[in-house]
Amino acid sequence: MTDDPTLPDAARLRRHVEFLAAEPRSRLRAPGAMERAEAYVRDELTAVGWQVERQPFDVRWQLGSTDRHGHRALALKPRLHRRLRGANLLASLPGAGEGPVVVVGAHLDSVSGSPGADDNASGVAVVLETARLLAAEPVPPRVVLAVFDMEELGLIGARQAARALDRGSGVRGMICLESVGYFADERGAQRLPVGFERVFPEASAATRAEAYRGDFTLVVHRRSSSAAAEAWRHAAAAASPALRGLLLRDPRPDGLLGLLIGLAVPPANHLGRSDHAPFWNRGIPALMLTDTANFRNPHYHRSTDVPGTLDYERLAAVTSATVVTAVSWPETAPAM
Structure with missing residues (x-):
């Protein structure tokens, strides 16, 4: 482990992933394992001074998806759930004060049959290491850490959390960590969704210029969170020369209109495949950080994850950039 307690610790991140990804x-489908994972997260947060609720x-009657394993995208696995009972964990620091918060979140569940190291123990590990680093801040930041349930069933937990947080003190911004630990430096490791090059020519050209290497973190944002995306990219570059941040702007507006437009433009739906989407749908600026999941990682939703x-080491750099962005979330003009 690193000797500097103010820096992210790669060994600590690995320890978190190894515990969480010991089983699906x-x-x-695996309630006992889910309870053990939830208890681990709660204990880790409490140990460094966070109050966990x-x-x-x-x-x-929730429209969502199935959590059976496989490489198909969420949008292609629809299911109507008659009843779902779960729980989110929300944590804050004592003395942080009142007012709108920045949410840093990741989902805890995995699909059936997959231990889910990348999807999404990697994201939860970053949340836990973020907790340790933020607890050392001289002034407790107004940051809420969120660990969501039932993402794999269609963002069910995040929908509930976004509603609860928005009705409370309000949310300035949200950072979603979705499959952030897999990197592949070889040429051709990165694939693009069908139709992506036509809809997102700049990001496609940047990927092509690097010979389709999977050596970056994709930072998905909208106009409302463009300044935060730039802040994350700069912080990542400062944290490690081995971590490249590639920005991708979703052209849709926040709110219900953006959700409806996605139904008509299928490539855009890939940009809303995680727990940031319910925040976008409520008009809240948000980022999704991802290694692009099934478009890079051959182990996605499989027993080999x-x-x-x-x-x-790169996951530690992702953590560092996330901490910097969370405590200094920049304001951006509202999306038009």
């Missing part, structure tokens, strides 16, 4: 975890939910496949 799901409220429906467990927020259970009980919802009916294990801790040994991840790059923990």
Whole structure:
């Protein structure tokens, strides 16, 4: 482990991933494993001084997806859930004060049959290491850490959390960590969704210029979070020369209109495949950080998504950039 307690620790990140990804975890398919993972997260947050609130939910007739393993994207696995009961964990620092917060979140569940090291123990590990670093701030920042349930069933937990947080003190911004630990430096390792080059020519050209190497973190943002995306990219470059941030702006507006436009432009739907989307849908600026999941990682949603496949030094740099962005979330003009 690093001797400097103010820096992210790659060994600590690996320890978190190894515990969480010891087995598949799901409220429906592996409830015991999910309870063990939840207890681990709660204990780790509490140990470094965070106050953790467990927020259970009980919802009916939710349009979502199936959490069976496989490489298909969320949008291609629709399912209507008759009833779902789960729980999110929300944590804050004592003395942080009142007012709108920045949310840093990741989902805890994995799909059936997959230990989910990258998807998404990697994201939860970053949340836990972010907790340790923020607890050392001289003035407690107004940051809420969120660990979501049932992302793999269609962002169910994040929908509940976004509603609860928006009705509380309000949310200035949100950072979603979605599959952030897998990197591949070889040429041709990065693939693009069908139709992506036509809809997002600049990001496609940047990927092509680097010979389709999977050596970057994709920072998905909208106009409302463009300044935060730039801040994250600069912080990542300062944290490690080995971590490149590639910005991708979703041209849709925040709110319901953006959700409806996505139904008509399928490539755009890939940009809303994680827990930031419910925040966007409520008009809240948000970022999704991702290694692009199934477009890079051959282990996505499979039994081979294990801790040994991840790059923990780069994951530490992802953590560092996330901490910097969370404590200094920049304001951006509202999306038009």
